[in-house]
Amino acid sequence: MLKIAYLGEKFHGFAKQPGLRTVEGDLLNALQKMGYHTKIYPASRTDKGVSALSNVIQIDLHKDICRMLTASVHDIWVYGYCTADVNPRHCTKHYIYFLPGVYDHKDLDVCCSLFSGKHDFSAFSKIDKGTKNTVREIDVFHEVKDNVVLVHFVGKSFLWEMIRRCITGMKKYLCGATSRRELENMLQQKKGQKVPPAPAENLLLADLQYDFSFLLDQFSLEKMRKEFHLRFEVHSVKKVMFDSLLSYLTP
Amino acid sequence: MLKIAYLGEKFHGFAKQPGLRTVEGDLLNALQKMGYHTKIYPASRTDKGVSALSNVIQIDLHKDICRMLTASVHDIWVYGYCTADVNPRHCTKHYIYFLPGVYDHKDLDVCCSLFSGKHDFSAFSKIDKGTKNTVREIDVFHEVKDNVVLVHFVGKSFLWEMIRRCITGMKKYLCGATSRRELENMLQQKKGQKVPPAPAENLLLADLQYDFSFLLDQFSLEKMRKEFHLRFEVHSVKKVMFDSLLSYLTP
Numbered sequence: 001m002l003k004i005a006y007l008g009e010k011f012h013g014f015a016k017q018p019g020l021r022t023v024e025g026d027l028l029n030a031l032q033k034m035g036y037h038t039k040i041y042p043a044s045r046t047d048k049g050v051s052a053l054s055n056v057i058q059i060d061l062h063k064d065i066c067r068m069l070t071a072s073v074h075d076i077w078v079y080g081y082c083t084a085d086v087n088p089r090h091c092t093k094h095y096i097y098f099l100p101g102v103y104d105h106k107d108l109d110v111c112c113s114l115f116s117g118k119h120d121f122s123a124f125s126k127i128d129k130g131t132k133n134t135v136r137e138i139d140v141f142h143e144v145k146d147n148v149v150l151v152h153f154v155g156k157s158f159l160w161e162m163i164r165r166c167i168t169g170m171k172k173y174l175c176g177a178t179s180r181r182e183l184e185n186m187l188q189q190k191k192g193q194k195v196p197p198a199p200a201e202n203l204l205l206a207d208l209q210y211d212f213s214f215l216l217d218q219f220s221l222e223k224m225r226k227e228f229h230l231r232f233e234v235h236s237v238k239k240v241m242f243d244s245l246l247s248y249l250t251p
Numbered sequence: 252m253l254k255i256a257y258l259g260e261k262f263h264g265f266a267k268q269p270g271l272r273t274v275e276g277d278l279l280n281a282l283q284k285m286g287y288h289t290k291i292y293p294a295s296r297t298d299k300g301v302s303a304l305s306n307v308i309q310i311d312l313h314k315d316i317c318r319m320l321t322a323s324v325h326d327i328w329v330y331g332y333c334t335a336d337v338n339p340r341h342c343t344k345h346y347i348y349f350l351p352g353v354y355d356h357k358d359l360d361v362c363c364s365l366f367s368g369k370h371d372f373s374a375f376s377k378i379d380k381g382t383k384n385t386v387r388e389i390d391v392f393h394e395v396k397d398n399v400v401l402v403h404f405v406g407k408s409f410l411w412e413m414i415r416r417c418i419t420g421m422k423k424y425l426c427g428a429t430s431r432r433e434l435e436n437m438l439q440q441k442k443g444q445k446v447p448p449a450p451a452e453n454l455l456l457a458d459l460q461y462d463f464s465f466l467l468d469q470f471s472l473e474k475m476r477k478e479f480h481l482r483f484e485v486h487s488v489k490k491v492m493f494d495s496l497l498s499y500l501t502p
Contacts, residue, residue: 053496098492100484148491202488225500232493233351235486237453240399241349242483249476
């Protein structure tokens, strides 16, 4: 099994699609060029736009594959390896949603505790024909960095678009458009109005927890660190640039 | 004359080029669709990648053109209007270079005072066959916002790539690769090694100063404010996301 990271904004999601750039497609291409023909079994098929620091794929190959793959793809880093022969989907997933804006801490606490625990998330998910059980148990908590709220979601399983739709519910509560009571009702009933999803670009699959660990590839880690630092710098500069532009426009 | 803003990362520079997206090209297209056939005379033909909050173009049209043009182009805002019939190039230009990193204030002061004043900027410009006089008089000063240094350049005329090459000179001094004496020498002699340019994406044409003023179009200003705010939010979120990614990777 391999541990991988990627930046969602560059891809039309994880799963292979003809004519579109996807994470699976790029990895299969790179493997093919290296002479390998294999299937990829991922832990999580993230949607279009969603980033991952820690997704896991099951393929049948040797250890050097990490640096070889990392060196031959763009915006994807294959940085961990383990020989465990298990279904990568059996793990605890940790997602982080980056929500811009300044909110009251108490309101954020209320939001997180409302969505934490065991609920029927029908109103906060997209219909998926294969899914009959819409009850999930999750843990939700938050932290604040530089006027951005990091909303953490931890659970063994999530419904389709569930986190992004929970975020929309939270935003509605935070801006006063929906009451606590209304959200509680939506988290109980199977039928009712659906909440639309918040943008995928702000969602990160931060970690997958297994009861075994991965060997980390230092070459791939170092490449990832350098490239993340460059992007951090670009966004730091652009943030200040737009802040300045806005200050010049303020009468 | 019209006052315009645009985001450099979206364009292959100001000047029209066949097959490439440019600011002049997009404006001419939009004007043509509206039934106008006119030439555009800009105050500054900014290079590929350079943004502008305040460039000025001279065209022969009526006042409503501002909102009509702003509504029909992307990443460009036409927001100011005046009837002065002068060459738009005759003005004082104010550029800002956004330099990421934390530097000593005294060192930054030394940099700015070194480049301020009247110098021969041959070593800090690209050869342009039409330019014989390479002496320019400029004013350089700095401010710091959120770990980014804003280096302000004010002058009546600049050589090709002069600001971006001055920034490279400053970076070399700030990291200790070039001494104050070496920079002083380079600012005196006509011949010698050229300094390469720093990235265009961090350079902004912030203002053009004339001895008359522009009528501002509120529709265009409001559209610009909203769109800048959205981009500010995107970069705020991405900055925090990459900061978090890096913190998870730090052993």
